[in-house]
Amino acid sequence: MRQIVASAQSVRLLCPLAPVSWTSPVSWTSPHLICSILPTWTHKAPYSTFEIPAWLCWNGLTSAPGFMEITSEWALLGYRLSTCLGSSQRRFHGGVVFVLGLLSVFLLAGLIGLGVHYHSVRSSAEDISVIIDNLTERLQDSNNKFCSVSEERDLLLANLTEITKEMEKLQSLSVHNSVIMNNLTERLQDSNNNLSSMSEERDLLLANLTEITKEMEKLQSLSVHNSVIINNLTERLQDSNNKLSSMSEERDLLLANLTEITKEMEKLQSLPVQKKTCPAGWRMFRRSCYLRSNESGSWFTGRQDCREKGADLVVIDSTEEQTFLSTFTEVATWIGLTDRDEEGTWKWIDGTPLTSRYWRSNQPDNGNGDPQWGEEDCVHIRAEGKTGDNWNDLSCDASLRWICEKNAGL
Template structure:
């Protein structure tokens, strides 16, 4: 048999050359397709990230708007509730005022009826009046003397007129007498502590319960021997109504105020 020898190294070299010539373009094409796929993948990722970012931003915007709307709603609710409460309060006050007004009206009507009944039943003469020169307050007549003299002289003059020195037994009377004389007029009243020093009594024998002494009065002369004993009281017009009494020597010369029933 005839032996045939083949140059394997030559074939292998050609085959390798052929193989390299055949696989070169295919390899470049594969790399190109791979790059395209990679770019598309990255682009998709970027697009997806952008969409997610937009979605998050939109969601946050919606959340912010919802929060603002909720806050406005709460404020309006509070304002409406406050207005409602105020209206209820005004209605309650109105009803209370109506009740008070009705109650006062009833009381005034009842009081008016009582006064009318008292007037009709009273034996007070309708034509009763004070003598000339006297002034009426309530059912009492008062006279401020023209002359001046001691406390005893003033009391005697009042008695001669069917009266006596005034006894002040109410604040209303005190107010009336404080305006009876011109300003800075000193007038004797029926108050003295002649019997017991420091124990002031009215000429009708009643004890002094409510007084209107001036500051630091009565002081019985303050220890000044020139003043002597100050055992008689007088009222001074033009001073504060609640503080216009003073004690003075009964021999001092003052005007006086007489009092008698009309």
């Protein structure tokens, strides 16, 4: 931007960033002003001052004070200034210097633009290099994973081939195995049936042998009825011998025991008839003595008391004895039956299994799982029940009376 200060005597041209000194005459033309001046050049930052006689300016300038804004182009300004020089050589040199100055400015601006562009391109190149490195690493990782997956696939294919072969072999064996399994199942079922039958027969024989043994012990103290009992035992022994003939080693052992019992029976037949008696306070039924306790206690306490008296808790082995004991006691009393060794397997205290049962309805129930009753592993006779079904299972720690039993003495 340039400004001209006009007065009656002169026109002052204000040029920013003008040279320090310039003594060449200037001829300058603008759309509104043509001046031929010989400037008196002095440097006053930031402007240089030209003194222009007012009578040398025309085309719109008057002697009144005022300002004019000049917007002409730099190249045209240089050319027109050069035409105002008094000397052609000075005009030429001034124009060249001015144009060279403009070219230097444009060149500097171009160099600055190229530097900025180069810096931008270099930064972009570095970013592209980093991106290429990242993509290369990711591509390498993908290749490694692909190789690993390929190896796993080959291994799985090999395993699948082996499994397919094994399946074909198993399918060929399935029919044969099915026939074998059916045969084995049938043979196992037959064996189970035979074993069950033999087990029942063995238990029956054991029960018979137990009863016979008890009878033998009682026969040692028999009186008048020895001959009748011996005949009954002989018949039962004969039946046992017939059944034992079909058994294995266990049955042979039972037969040997029965043979010894038979010999004892023959000896008893020659014994004189003797009268049996019971201690004071004991009650006799057939060939046994019975005592009902006066105090109460647990099942274990009752058994210990009986043993101290040379007896044990009563063992019921006949309906007649069950009827006798039901009328003998008027309160609940312990008897010698328990399943403490194995839940649900009831045995007498002498080790014989339970054969005759006189349970109340819905008994035994082991307390129906009610914690307040606990494990009911011992048996007692209920006084209010019928003579045929008055047994009940109860906790062995309950406090009841008990009945002791022992053989009658001579």
